[in-house]
Amino acid sequence: MSSQVKASATREILKVTERPEVISFAGGLPAPELFPVEGIREACDAVLKESGAAALQYSTTEGYVPLREAICGRMKAIGIDTSVDHVMITSGSQQGLDLTGKLFIDEGDTVICESPTYLAALNAFKIYRANFVEVAMDDDGMIMEELEKALQAHPEAKFIYTIPDFHPTGRTMKLERRRKMIELANQYDVLIIEDNPYGAIRFAGESLPPLKSFDTEGRVIYLSTFSKILAPGFRLGWICADSVFIEKYVAFKQSADLHTDSFAQRVAEKYMELFDLEAHIQKIKAVYKERREIMIQCIHDFFPKNIKHSTPDGGLFIWVELPENIDTQEVFMNV
Amino acid sequence: MSSQVKASATREILKVTERPEVISFAGGLPAPELFPVEGIREACDAVLKESGAAALQYSTTEGYVPLREAICGRMKAIGIDTSVDHVMITSGSQQGLDLTGKLFIDEGDTVICESPTYLAALNAFKIYRANFVEVAMDDDGMIMEELEKALQAHPEAKFIYTIPDFHPTGRTMKLERRRKMIELANQYDVLIIEDNPYGAIRFAGESLPPLKSFDTEGRVIYLSTFSKILAPGFRLGWICADSVFIEKYVAFKQSADLHTDSFAQRVAEKYMELFDLEAHIQKIKAVYKERREIMIQCIHDFFPKNIKHSTPDGGLFIWVELPENIDTQEVFMNV
Numbered sequence: 001m002s003s004q005v006k007a008s009a010t011r012e013i014l015k016v017t018e019r020p021e022v023i024s025f026a027g028g029l030p031a032p033e034l035f036p037v038e039g040i041r042e043a044c045d046a047v048l049k050e051s052g053a054a055a056l057q058y059s060t061t062e063g064y065v066p067l068r069e070a071i072c073g074r075m076k077a078i079g080i081d082t083s084v085d086h087v088m089i090t091s092g093s094q095q096g097l098d099l100t101g102k103l104f105i106d107e108g109d110t111v112i113c114e115s116p117t118y119l120a121a122l123n124a125f126k127i128y129r130a131n132f133v134e135v136a137m138d139d140d141g142m143i144m145e146e147l148e149k150a151l152q153a154h155p156e157a158k159f160i161y162t163i164p165d166f167h168p169t170g171r172t173m174k175l176e177r178r179r180k181m182i183e184l185a186n187q188y189d190v191l192i193i194e195d196n197p198y199g200a201i202r203f204a205g206e207s208l209p210p211l212k213s214f215d216t217e218g219r220v221i222y223l224s225t226f227s228k229i230l231a232p233g234f235r236l237g238w239i240c241a242d243s244v245f246i247e248k249y250v251a252f253k254q255s256a257d258l259h260t261d262s263f264a265q266r267v268a269e270k271y272m273e274l275f276d277l278e279a280h281i282q283k284i285k286a287v288y289k290e291r292r293e294i295m296i297q298c299i300h301d302f303f304p305k306n307i308k309h310s311t312p313d314g315g316l317f318i319w320v321e322l323p324e325n326i327d328t329q330e331v332f333m334n335v
Numbered sequence: 336m337s338s339q340v341k342a343s344a345t346r347e348i349l350k351v352t353e354r355p356e357v358i359s360f361a362g363g364l365p366a367p368e369l370f371p372v373e374g375i376r377e378a379c380d381a382v383l384k385e386s387g388a389a390a391l392q393y394s395t396t397e398g399y400v401p402l403r404e405a406i407c408g409r410m411k412a413i414g415i416d417t418s419v420d421h422v423m424i425t426s427g428s429q430q431g432l433d434l435t436g437k438l439f440i441d442e443g444d445t446v447i448c449e450s451p452t453y454l455a456a457l458n459a460f461k462i463y464r465a466n467f468v469e470v471a472m473d474d475d476g477m478i479m480e481e482l483e484k485a486l487q488a489h490p491e492a493k494f495i496y497t498i499p500d501f502h503p504t505g506r507t508m509k510l511e512r513r514r515k516m517i518e519l520a521n522q523y524d525v526l527i528i529e530d531n532p533y534g535a536i537r538f539a540g541e542s543l544p545p546l547k548s549f550d551t552e553g554r555v556i557y558l559s560t561f562s563k564i565l566a567p568g569f570r571l572g573w574i575c576a577d578s579v580f581i582e583k584y585v586a587f588k589q590s591a592d593l594h595t596d597s598f599a600q601r602v603a604e605k606y607m608e609l610f611d612l613e614a615h616i617q618k619i620k621a622v623y624k625e626r627r628e629i630m631i632q633c634i635h636d637f638f639p640k641n642i643k644h645s646t647p648d649g650g651l652f653i654w655v656e657l658p659e660n661i662d663t664q665e666v667f668m669n670v
Contacts, residue, residue, distance in 0.1 A: 029393055037387030044379040052372030056566035058364055091426055091570075091592040098591045102462070124590045127437070231391035233597035235426075255459045256433045257426040261596045262568035 028316045034284045035231050043270040059262040061254045063089025067269040071238050079213035085243050088250055091260045093197050093225035093237035097124040099252050100193055105130045110157040112150050114142050118168055121161060141173030144180045151188040159191040164211055166198035166315025175208055182214045192220045198315035200229050200281055203289035205313040218242035226268055229281050234264040363651045369619045370566050378605040394597040396589045398424025402604040406573050414548035420578050423585055426595045428532050428572035431558040432459040434587050435528055440465045445492040447485050449477050453503055456496060476508025479515045486523040494526040499546055501533035501650025510543050517549045527555045533650035535564050535616055538624035540648040553577030561603055564616050569599040
């Protein structure tokens with residue numbers, strides 16, 4: 001499909017989603033009724049009272065040190081032992097993707113990714129004229145035999161882009177594949193971009209260690225965000241990577257927007273100081289779990305019987321596959 | 336100078352500016368003691384009370400409509416008759432520069448600019464591998480005869496990048512040159528990027544209409560910001576341009592960071608609804624005027640007599656030129 005056609009298809013989709021009777025399940029929007037509005041109000045107040053001038057002034061490109069320290073604490077809790085020098089704040093995880101494209105991709109460079117993958121990551125890398133090599137997935141994530149074939153066929157690949165936890169298809173990469181992916185990346189000397197916006201939203205099953213926790217060679221660049229656990233409006237994400245890469249990301253971010261909103265950074269940090277973010281996440285996970293159950297029940301009750309769906313253990317997505325002879329665009333246009 | 340050397344020079348400068356007894360006049364930092372902290376606190380409160388969930392949720396790439404309407408009002412007051420469809424919110428004016436580079440510059444493309452110009456604009460365009468053609472200035476801004484020579488020699492130039500009001504040298508382009516620049520841009524069919532972060536901070540002399548107010552062919556792309564008139568920490572800027580360009584900027588911004596902080600956008604808009612931003616600007620201009628006078632007095636009293644300096648009618652910069660035989664880097668290192 002040409003980009004022209006895609007753009008107009010996207011507009012058609014938006015038109016439908018704007019109809020008041022339509023609930024769109026297309027994007028990863030967190031439930032706004034769960035945002036801790038009152039806690040954020042208290043955090044705003046405290047920041048402006050304690051450090052109003054500093055919170056409204058220009059600040060460093062790397063980001064507010066106490067926020068980066070809090071992020072290091074969160075990273076440590078999932079098995080990534082890091083320090084503030086390895087963490088840069090981004091204007092949402094999307095900026096992490098854009099800067100990754102800017103930093104690593106020259107025209108025609110190869111990026112290996114899951115099939116399917118996150119549309120906005122593809123778009124970010126496409127601007128820098130990447131070529132994509134897609135690797136098939138099954139219910140346990142990217143298939144490692146297929147990844148090895150892709151690496152053999154494309155030894156020039158710049159990086160593997162992967163969403164191991166609660167991928168848009170709702171799937172999660174199983175433990176032995178995580179170890180295997182690191183092994184392959186080491187063997188074929190390729191970087192891994194681990195995009196992990198949803199990892200903290202696990203409401204069933206056992207947590208799996210991130211790829212980065214197995215990384216002994218500094219080749220995993222880990223991206224995450226406050227968008228799904230606190231609020232996306234602030235546009236607060238982060239990159240955790242080897243300091244060699246962080247230095248380059250900082251130079252590129254400086255050109256891109258100087259720094260991320262100083263006030264939002266301090267408010268998020270203050271919120272975590274005043275309140276228990278983990279307790280908030282427990283609360284939203286309980287709601288998302290219940291909604292997943294209702295959604296799956298509805299799929300069973302109201303969808304045709306010849307479809308397949310994933311049953312995610314976390315995150316915001318359920319993936320539905322229709323029989324091959326059905327044109328989904330046609331189904332959509334007849335909504 | 337290689338970029339390696341430049342990076343280390345910048346680090347040396349930062350080291351010096353971090354010494355507590357040093358006041359850095361290098362960057363365009365507004366005076367933080369003038370930030371309307373209490374007004375912003377009230378605006379934060381009102382936004383969270385009235386529309387907390389929406390203010391913390393994802394929002395459109397173009398930006399919050401009431402903020403864009405308020406910007407149109409400000410633009411109209413300086414002679415630019417525009418509408419929300421021609422305005423996109425950016426994450427600071429720096430993002431406007433970065434997206435401009437991304438949108439218009441391919442490797443080796445020519446950008447015409449003043450000599451000297453804003454360092455961070457050069458850096459933003461350099462990432463996209465622009466070639467720069469510098470045009471000499473005098474006390475009345477870019478010299479139009481020199482600009483015409485540059486346009487003749489480089490008919491392939493993608494755009495003219497200019498800061499007509501209170502340029503880093505403290506200079507302002509005089510009225511007849513503004514008309515002439517538009518005439519030349521029309522004649523040589525080239526775009527103009529009018530970077531105007533300081534225009535509202537005029538504390539002496541008569542206001543001059545922006546280049547964009549003379550633009551009849553949609554070839555001026557106007558960039559501005561709330562950084563100098565409200566607070567830079569929020570990273571709130573805007574682009575005003577023909578809708579053909581805005582559509583493209585929106586597509587590129589979507590890949591860059593999805594959208595600018597929704598909360599900051601609503602807080603800025605609410606601040607303007609609750610308080611008189613113009614009155615605030617009058618207040619800060621009076622302080623900046625006084626500081627300019629003190630600074631010029633100090634230059635006369637304490638600087639060597641063989642230097643030259645500008646006497647700006649606004650903005651944040653005074654430009655000092657040393658005699659040609661003085662190595663400024665050496666002077667700096669002996670501070």
